[in-house]
Amino acid sequence: MKFVSYEYNHGPSFGAVIDKDIVDLSDAGPSLRAVLASGPLSNLRAVVASRKPSVALDHVVLHQVVPDAARIICVGRNYADHAAEFGGVPPTDPNLFIRTTKSLVGHEQSVVCPRASVQYDFEGELAVVIGRGGRHIPADRALSHVAGYTCFLDGSVRDYQKHSFTAGKNFDSSGACGPWLVPGSEIPDPQDLTLTTRLNGEVVQHASTSQMVFSVAQIIAYISIFTHLEPGDVIATGTPAGVGGGRKPPLWMKPGDRIEVEISKVGILANTVIPERMG
Numbered sequence: 001m002k003f004v005s006y007e008y009n010h011g012p013s014f015g016a017v018i019d020k021d022i023v024d025l026s027d028a029g030p031s032l033r034a035v036l037a038s039g040p041l042s043n044l045r046a047v048v049a050s051r052k053p054s055v056a057l058d059h060v061v062l063h064q065v066v067p068d069a070a071r072i073i074c075v076g077r078n079y080a081d082h083a084a085e086f087g088g089v090p091p092t093d094p095n096l097f098i099r100t101t102k103s104l105v106g107h108e109q110s111v112v113c114p115r116a117s118v119q120y121d122f123e124g125e126l127a128v129v130i131g132r133g134g135r136h137i138p139a140d141r142a143l144s145h146v147a148g149y150t151c152f153l154d155g156s157v158r159d160y161q162k163h164s165f166t167a168g169k170n171f172d173s174s175g176a177c178g179p180w181l182v183p184g185s186e187i188p189d190p191q192d193l194t195l196t197t198r199l200n201g202e203v204v205q206h207a208s209t210s211q212m213v214f215s216v217a218q219i220i221a222y223i224s225i226f227t228h229l230e231p232g233d234v235i236a237t238g239t240p241a242g243v244g245g246g247r248k249p250p251l252w253m254k255p256g257d258r259i260e261v262e263i264s265k266v267g268i269l270a271n272t273v274i275p276e277r278m279g
Helices: 032-038 041-049 080-085 139-145 158-163 216-226
Strands: 002-008 011-018 021-024 072-076 095-099 111-113 124-130 146-153 175-183 194-199 202-208 234-236 258-263 267-275
Touching: 011 041, 032 041, 041 175, 124 194, 124 216, 124 258, 139 146, 139 216, 146 258, 146 267, 175 267, 216 234
Parallel strands: 072 234, 111 267
Antiparallel strands: 002 011, 002 175, 011 021, 072 095, 124 146, 124 234, 146 175, 194 202, 194 258, 258 267
């Protein structure tokens, strides 16, 4: 079972994906985030099994998995080969930054190449959605706090990132998250997944999540040292080598490009690049 946040003719909603259809669950709560706060996703299995699909998956607009996430916490340089391609070394502790919901779109929505720069780069990542909140979470219990996993495009504007990291990571609609949330119960080991990023059909990143410097469990434990994690929080776990800015010559995304982030057992997040509109 997979869960999506989507838009249909009656407005925003969320539901469960069964084959190529959606079972609407909007009566279970106002949003996926709200439902996560009320209990584990397994509570919805009986509800989903008792209902017929209400709409075809290809008839809706998919939003980012948690459109109203309170926090989107990202991990930088969490693959040694990615740190090396920029002349750096892996950090001794997780290197964190924040993205806003405004900077992200959903599956098959357009990502925007900004007018202010041509250095628009791709970073494919595994993202974690928190299901059970907590503070000072031990690493050996951290995965029990995970609701599920999704794909993440950490679109980055490299020249802005150099003088203002926050700006370079938060241009409107520069990244994406989706297509859906796969429950953690279906992915018992998040360090045993294959991540592949394709630009216009060509593989540009290919790695195993086993290559992370800090595991998903270690990241959750670290973040919970300084803040109380809440249901619906999104954690993007970092990107492997192969990004455009680490190549010679650089390979930047441009309008008309097609970018895909695929993670085994999770799915494919696909977006088309468009130019920023005037005004």
